[in-house]
Amino acid sequence: MMWSVVARRCFASSSSAGSRVLVFVEHDGKNILPATLSAISAASQLSSDVTLLVASGGAGAVVDAASKVKGATRVLFANDGAFEHNVAENLANLIARVHATFGFSHILASASALGKSVLPRVAASMEVQPISEITAIKDESTFVRPIYAGNAVATVRSKDPVKVVTVRSTAFDKAVIGNDANASIEPAPTAQNEPADLGLTKWISAELSKSERPELGSARVIVSGGRALGSGENFKILEALADKLGGAVGASRAAVDAGYVSNDLQIGQTGKVVAPELYVAVGISGAIQHLAGMKDSKTIVAINKDPEAPIFQVADYGLVADLFAAIPELTKRI
Amino acid sequence: MKLLVGVKRVIDYAVKIRVRPDNLGVVTENVKMSMNPFDEIAVEECVRLKEKGVAKEVVAVTIGPKPSSEILRTALAMGADRAIHVEVADGSTVEPLAVAKVLRALVAKEQPSAVLLGKQAIDDDANQTAQILAGLLRWPQAAFASKIAVAQDKASADIVREIDGGLETVSVKLPAVMSVDLRLNEPRYVTLPNLMKARKKALETVTPDSLGVDITPRLEILRVEEPAKRIGGRKVESVDDLVHKLKNEAKVI
Numbered sequence: 001m002m003w004s005v006v007a008r009r010c011f012a013s014s015s016s017a018g019s020r021v022l023v024f025v026e027h028d029g030k031n032i033l034p035a036t037l038s039a040i041s042a043a044s045q046l047s048s049d050v051t052l053l054v055a056s057g058g059a060g061a062v063v064d065a066a067s068k069v070k071g072a073t074r075v076l077f078a079n080d081g082a083f084e085h086n087v088a089e090n091l092a093n094l095i096a097r098v099h100a101t102f103g104f105s106h107i108l109a110s111a112s113a114l115g116k117s118v119l120p121r122v123a124a125s126m127e128v129q130p131i132s133e134i135t136a137i138k139d140e141s142t143f144v145r146p147i148y149a150g151n152a153v154a155t156v157r158s159k160d161p162v163k164v165v166t167v168r169s170t171a172f173d174k175a176v177i178g179n180d181a182n183a184s185i186e187p188a189p190t191a192q193n194e195p196a197d198l199g200l201t202k203w204i205s206a207e208l209s210k211s212e213r214p215e216l217g218s219a220r221v222i223v224s225g226g227r228a229l230g231s232g233e234n235f236k237i238l239e240a241l242a243d244k245l246g247g248a249v250g251a252s253r254a255a256v257d258a259g260y261v262s263n264d265l266q267i268g269q270t271g272k273v274v275a276p277e278l279y280v281a282v283g284i285s286g287a288i289q290h291l292a293g294m295k296d297s298k299t300i301v302a303i304n305k306d307p308e309a310p311i312f313q314v315a316d317y318g319l320v321a322d323l324f325a326a327i328p329e330l331t332k333r334i
Numbered sequence: 335m336k337l338l339v340g341v342k343r344v345i346d347y348a349v350k351i352r353v354r355p356d357n358l359g360v361v362t363e364n365v366k367m368s369m370n371p372f373d374e375i376a377v378e379e380c381v382r383l384k385e386k387g388v389a390k391e392v393v394a395v396t397i398g399p400k401p402s403s404e405i406l407r408t409a410l411a412m413g414a415d416r417a418i419h420v421e422v423a424d425g426s427t428v429e430p431l432a433v434a435k436v437l438r439a440l441v442a443k444e445q446p447s448a449v450l451l452g453k454q455a456i457d458d459d460a461n462q463t464a465q466i467l468a469g470l471l472r473w474p475q476a477a478f479a480s481k482i483a484v485a486q487d488k489a490s491a492d493i494v495r496e497i498d499g500g501l502e503t504v505s506v507k508l509p510a511v512m513s514v515d516l517r518l519n520e521p522r523y524v525t526l527p528n529l530m531k532a533r534k535k536a537l538e539t540v541t542p543d544s545l546g547v548d549i550t551p552r553l554e555i556l557r558v559e560e561p562a563k564r565i566g567g568r569k570v571e572s573v574d575d576l577v578h579k580l581k582n583e584a585k586v587i
Binding site for chain 2: 085087088089092112113114117118119120121122123124125127128129130132135142146147148149150151152153154155156157158159160197200202203204205206207208209217218221245246253256257262263264269270272277278288289294295298299301302307312313314315316317318319320321326329330333334
């Protein structure tokens with residue numbers, strides 16, 4: 001974090017004058033998702049000219065919130081049923097059209113499932129090579145991103161005229177939504193000759209897992225379980241601990257593959273990347289693919305009965321114990 | 335219908351990678367290489383669609399230096415019918431945009447009903463090629479598929495996608511590009527007899543030039559480094575000790 005502050009100071013005054021950044025806003029119909037607020041922070045490091053694009057099937061509240069985000073200068077909104085279910089083809093087409101009108105130097109979105117679906121397609125429309133999941137900005141063309149499941153960090157410089165970038169949310173602070181609103185609100189340009197719905201993909205249904213607990217991506221505490229839990233039923237002891245800590249529950253790939261919990265709880269290279277203040281890994285051995293998703297957590301606790309488990313090498317506090325005894329006791333003592 | 339499946343040769347997922355001394359990449363010499371795990375799932379899905387009588391032909395494609403043809407043999411042994419190796423010079427970087435352009439050229443030649451790709455390669459972790467290809471072709475895209483059901487008339491397919499917060503089902507018109515997620519299937523093992531048979535299957539070699547594609551990278555790699563090391567490894571004696579340290583030392587609870 002320190003590092004990105006330094007980077008901002010180094011170039012903000014000298015070279016950001018020509019940058020015009022577009023951020024695609026992801027929302028749930030009511031609120032801007034926290035990951036987008038991180039992407040807006042990244043955008044603010046690149047330029048003082050930041051446009052937010054809100055596409056929806058009718059989400060006035062989100063447009064209002066967007067106009068109050070610190071760092072945003074303009075909010076474009078596109079209300080059409082074609083954008084209601086986040087169909088990537090329609091959204092990518094919209095972003096490309098907005099870019100054709102305004103001519104941005106950078107197009108950003110969070111590195112969520114949606115951002116990853118839409119932005120490479122946007123890049124295709126202008127034939128540029130996108131840059132995925134940046135963790136730092138060095139200058140307007142130079143970005144830092146993890147490769148090989150976070151086991152190496154690459155600094156890359158883009159030679160493309162437009163930089164199409166997804167932002168790893170855990171690497172940037174969230175932009176603040178305040179009351180000193182000054183962003184202008186305008187409708188996004190509409191197409192003359194084509195419908196907003198390209199008709200390539202039809203959304204049918206969604207099956208979202210419901211939870212009262214905080215979202216994994218923004219939770220302050222995450223209690224995560226692995227194969228050693230033995231069953232989905234046993235995840236209840238983790239839920240009890242998470243509830244006491246006001247945290248979220250996550251899982252390793254092994255626990256998901258075994259069917260203990262649904263796959264949207266998976267943390268790792270192929271799942272979600274998290275960086276909470278406290279990460280409690282329970283019965284997780286610590287394969288590199290899992291570490292890729294959580295090793296930037298502030299404090300890591302590992303509870304495992306195998307003293308040789310690799311998770312202990314990254315844990316700030318390791319407890320070698322049987323989780324079925326240790327977790328209920330821990331829940332009681334907190 | 336015909337299916338095109340893209341595969342990539344990458345450092346095996348179980349290998350602990352090392353950064354090169356010149357800090358411009360990672361060490362690939364004398365390191366175990368394998369088919370990208372997500373691509374194995376894509377090949378498996380294509381072969382299953384063929385076994386179900388939905389697909390008639392499965393064409394496996396890779397872009398890479400000479401040794402990349404090994405993973406095409408693996409794809410053929412898994413059940414692909416023939417293979418195309420787009421050969422590039424040893425050590426060249428082919429970015430997702432360039433890969434997508436090569437695939438677009440092959441789509442024009444082969445006219446498949448669908449292109450299946452892994453959702454990401456475990457080396458560059460880009461998660462872009464399928465989406466870029468769909469964009470270049472102006473075809474529908476279904477990224478992160480965990481279930482693929484082709485309609486009887488083969489004009490569309492219902493895809494279950496893994497999204498943040500759960501799953502969604504979409505219907506895409508064919509032809510389409512799909513990227514596959516981990517939970518789509520369990521790839522089969524390659525047996526020795528199948529590997530022997532695969533040697534007799536057709537493997538065509540072409541170059542990006544012959545397809546009219548410029549693969550010059552757009553991103554310059556300035557530096558590759560080891561990530562900051564965590565200083566872990568401290569053990570606590572008991573749950574009491576853990577609670578005490580989390581409260582007073584780490585101050586996180």
